[in-house]
Amino acid sequence: MSARVVTISAAFGARGDAVGPAVAERLALPFVDRAIPVQVAGEIGCTLEEALAHDGRAERGIGRILAGAARLPNVALGAMDVYLPEQAIIRPEEFVEHTERAIHRTAEQGGGVLLGRAAAVVLAGYPGVLHVRLDGPRERRLAVAAYELAKAAEAGAAERGGRARGPRGATGTPDRDVERMLDDNDRARTAYVKHFYGADPADPRLYHLVIDTTRLPASAAVDLIAAAASAL
Numbered sequence: 001m002s003a004r005v006v007t008i009s010a011a012f013g014a015r016g017d018a019v020g021p022a023v024a025e026r027l028a029l030p031f032v033d034r035a036i037p038v039q040v041a042g043e044i045g046c047t048l049e050e051a052l053a054h055d056g057r058a059e060r061g062i063g064r065i066l067a068g069a070a071r072l073p074n075v076a077l078g079a080m081d082v083y084l085p086e087q088a089i090i091r092p093e094e095f096v097e098h099t100e101r102a103i104h105r106t107a108e109q110g111g112g113v114l115l116g117r118a119a120a121v122v123l124a125g126y127p128g129v130l131h132v133r134l135d136g137p138r139e140r141r142l143a144v145a146a147y148e149l150a151k152a153a154e155a156g157a158a159e160r161g162g163r164a165r166g167p168r169g170a171t172g173t174p175d176r177d178v179e180r181m182l183d184d185n186d187r188a189r190t191a192y193v194k195h196f197y198g199a200d201p202a203d204p205r206l207y208h209l210v211i212d213t214t215r216l217p218a219s220a221a222v223d224l225i226a227a228a229a230s231a232l
Contacts, residue, residue, distance in 0.1 A: 003130040003229040004029065004111030007119035009201050012185035013141030013148075014134040015213045015221070016115055022222045024113040027229055032102075032112040096196050116189070120206045121197045130229045133207040134221065136214030138182070144214055146178045208232070 006023055010016025024031035103122045106112045107129060114123075120131040136144075193201040204210050209228050211221045 002027075003128050003232040005107045005123065005126070005129040006113045006132060006225065006229055007123060007129065008113065008115050008132045008134060008225075009118075009120055009207070010115065010134040010213075011136070011141060011189075011202070012182045013143075013145035013214070014136055015144065015148075015218050016134050018218045019134060019213065019221050019225070020113055020115040022218060023225050023229075026222055026226045027113070030106075030110075030112040031115070032106050033115045093196075118193045118197055118199070118201070121193065121199050124206070128232065130209070130225070130232050131207040132225055132228075133202070133204065133210040134213045135202065135210065136212045140214035142175075142178055142182055145182055146175065149178060149181075 006027065006029070008016055008020050008023070010019070020033065021031045023029075099117055100122050103114060103117065103119050106114060107123055107126055111128075120133075123129045123131075135141075189201055193199050199206065209224065211224060213221050216224075
């Protein structure tokens with residue numbers, strides 16, 4: 001029996017945005033990523049921007065809030081002291097509850113490839129679900145992220161008819177900015193999973209398959225995941 005649901009947890013710079021859609025295409029399953037915050041926004045009655053601000057994959061989402069920002073008012077969330085924006089009206093737990101419902105719907109209604117949002121924890125023990133982790137050493141993930149960001153900047157500049165420029169006017173993206181992005185993302189995603197589920201997203205015991213996508217090309221990772229999905 002082939003898996004009809006694949007969850008993919010990807011560290012920043014581990015090519016999750018490339019591998020996820022490719023796996024979905026290979027397995028003829030929907031790729032469920034941006035659809036989740038759209039569904040959550042519709043169910044709660046907030047804007048997509050607000051939903052993304054609380055999303056587990058957002059660089060500046062709930063994970064960064066949990067990490068704390070001293071300039072924001074301090075409130076209690078569960079057993080932790082955290083900082084929440086004054087304008088926050090909807091509880092972060094409510095976003096998580098609706099996100100879990102969207103994940104369960106995917107598992108129960110035809111399947112799909114789910115990227116992030118602690119889906120491996122939410123669907124732990126579900127039959128017919130393959131759990132995958134994409135990761136790699138920090139320095140290699142930095143190199144992958146810098147390359148992909150520079151490539152995206154060049155493509156954007158080509159469309160505009162100009163030259164790719166980094167945030168400080170240099171060609172490409174400065175290393176310090178890439179490091180900050182990687183650390184922000186790692187912190188955010190780890191905080192989200194640890195706070196709401198008491199788990200570490202890097203724990204290999206959560207997954208059937210762990211792949212170092214800083215050493216293997218995305219195409220090889222897709223082949224491995226497709227083979228594992230067929231064998232599950």
